Amino acid sequence: xxTGYFKMxxxxxxxxxxxxxxxxxxxxxxxxxxxxxxxxxxxxxxxSGSAKKHLERTLQFKPxxxxxxxxxxxxxxxxxxxxxxxxIVPIEDEFGGLVGYYPLLPQNCxxxxxxxxxxxRYTFSNGQRAAIEFDRVGVLTQFQYSDDFFGETNxxxxxxxxxxxxxxxxxxxxxxxxxxxxxxxxxxxxxxxEDIAKERKRFTEDNLSADNQxxxxxxxxxxxxxxxxxxxxxxxxxxxxxxxxxxxxNYFGTCLEIxxxxxxxxxxxxxYEGKIEPFALQLSLVMSNMTFTPREIAHGNAITFTANRxxxxxxxxxxxxxxxxxxxxxxxxxGVMDIWNMAHVEGGEKYxxxxxxxxxxxxxxxxxxxADSEGSGIxxxxxxxxxxxxxxxxxx
Numbered sequence: 321x322x323t324g325y326f327k328m329x330x331x332x333x334x335x336x337x338x339x340x341x342x343x344x345x346x347x348x349x350x351x352x353x354x355x356x357x358x359x360x361x362x363x364x365x366x367x368s369g370s371a372k373k374h375l376e377r378t379l380q381f382k383p384x385x386x387x388x389x390x391x392x393x394x395x396x397x398x399x400x401x402x403x404x405x406x407x408i409v410p411i412e413d414e415f416g417g418l419v420g421y422y423p424l425l426p427q428n429c430x431x432x433x434x435x436x437x438x439x440x441r442y443t444f445s446n447g448q449r450a451a452i453e454f455d456r457v458g459v460l461t462q463f464q465y466s467d468d469f470f471g472e473t474n475x476x477x478x479x480x481x482x483x484x485x486x487x488x489x490x491x492x493x494x495x496x497x498x499x500x501x502x503x504x505x506x507x508x509x510x511x512x513x514e515d516i517a518k519e520r521k522r523f524t525e526d527n528l529s530a531d532n533q534x535x536x537x538x539x540x541x542x543x544x545x546x547x548x549x550x551x552x553x554x555x556x557x558x559x560x561x562x563x564x565x566x567x568x569x570n571y572f573g574t575c576l577e578i579x580x581x582x583x584x585x586x587x588x589x590x591x592y593e594g595k596i597e598p599f600a601l602q603l604s605l606v607m608s609n610m611t612f613t614p615r616e617i618a619h620g621n622a623i624t625f626t627a628n629r630x631x632x633x634x635x636x637x638x639x640x641x642x643x644x645x646x647x648x649x650x651x652x653x654x655g656v657m658d659i660w661n662m663a664h665v666e667g668g669e670k671y672x673x674x675x676x677x678x679x680x681x682x683x684x685x686x687x688x689x690x691a692d693s694e695g696s697g698i699x700x701x702x703x704x705x706x707x708x709x710x711x712x713x714x715x716x
Contacts, residue, residue: 343474344402346484348565352572355579356595357397361390362627363600369621371612375418379623384411384420393625396423397599400460401572403427404471407440408458410610418611421458426470458606480567487564585634592627600625628658649673 343349365379383392399406403426411420429442431454438454461471569575573595577583583591607623633641638659645651654668 342402343477343481344398346481348484348568349477349481349572351579352568352574353398353401355574356401356572356599357394359591359596360397360599361394363393363596363603363625364627365389365607366624366626367622368624369612369616369619371616371619371621372418375611378420382420384422386422392421392423393603396460396603399423399425400462400599402474404461404463404474406460407442408460408606408610409440409442409452410456421607456610458610460602460606477567477571480564480571483560483564483567487561585637596627600627633659647672647674 344353365376367373367376367379380389382388387395396406396408405426407424407426407429408421409424410418411422413419424442428444429440432439432441432451434451439451440454440457441449441451443449459469461469463472464470465472565576574591575583575587577587578591604622604624608617608621611623612621642651642656642659646653646656649671652669652671654664657664657668
């Protein structure tokens with residue numbers, strides 16, 4: 321049974337709570353998190369090495385009974401972006417063998433000390449609890465500074481969150497006020513306060529309710545003058561809104577083009593380098609360390625999450641890479657199919673290379689050899705240096 325909280329070196333007690341102003345509850349912040357998680361969900365898990373090779377299919381299709389691979393990665397990325405800490409626990413069969421992985425919300429977890437050994441105890445939505453040794457848990461973090469194991473809170477974003485809330489409330493109230501019809505009436509006679517209230521109510525019901533379909537306002541001698549108050553339409557302060565959005569974009573490392581899916585090739589490459597690739601690298605290391613023993617890792621076993629970055633390249637870039645790498649034997653036909661998001665073909669794993677390339681020191685020797693043997697300087701195989709015609713490819 322748990323005997324107490326596991327104390328970190330800096331005295332921090334690792335128990336998580338949700339802040340009332342959760343970053344997932346605002347439109348712009350949720351859009352930034354969703355965009356990041358959606359891109360991450362397209363990462364492809366691969367296992368290198370021979371140990372636990374059966375887990376590759378599990379990782380690529382269904383890491384746990386409740387989530388396929390895209391949902392699993394999306395969930396991990398979302399939890400990390402919202403809480404700055406994400407837990408992944410192994411799923412085992414009745415014999416203790418690893419058969420899958422499951423992500424956990426950190427606010428449903430606590431780290432406890434059991435006989436000097438740290439355990440992660442987590443609570444499911446139905447109230448049931450389970451615990452596992454902490455060294456078998458995968459932990460992803462960001463904004464990690466004051467704590468030795470966990471990421472910081474989102475307190476740095478709280479002023480921006482308050483600005484977003486205030487701005488939204490101002491927009492709602494501004495639209496309501498600008499849409500209402502208001503009048504200024506001067507009372508001709510002295511009236512008691514209760515009589516003024518009655519006259520205001522009567523004037524509104526008679527002239528400003530939906531029952532008045534004539535469009536005409538009629539008032540008696542109780543009012544010396546009645547004028548309509550001109551309500552100007554409410555407009556959002558564009559500079560303030562832009563600054564708020566920029567604060568969110570800076571915090572989440574994104575931009576408006578990424579959120580609205582109208583990014584250029586260069587913008588995508590920058591976003592991948594700054595956000596997607598660090599997440600893929602951390603997830604690869606975390607899941608490798610929780611899956612393989614140090615000896616298995618030393619022998620080249622690892623889990624790697626990769627992405628086909630060329631999916632987002634322009635057609636011209638795809639064409640250049642396809643042609644330049646294919647005829648140099650660096651890319652096979654199925655690799656070209658992946659660049660163009662096309663289905664693999666039979667025999668597509670074979671590599672081809674152009675035959676007109678030769679080492680610089682060998683220039684002219686092939687032609688001279690053929691000239692000596694056949695009385696001509698033209699190679700007999702029909703391929704010359706610089707020949708770009710058909711038949712100049714050879715399977716390797």
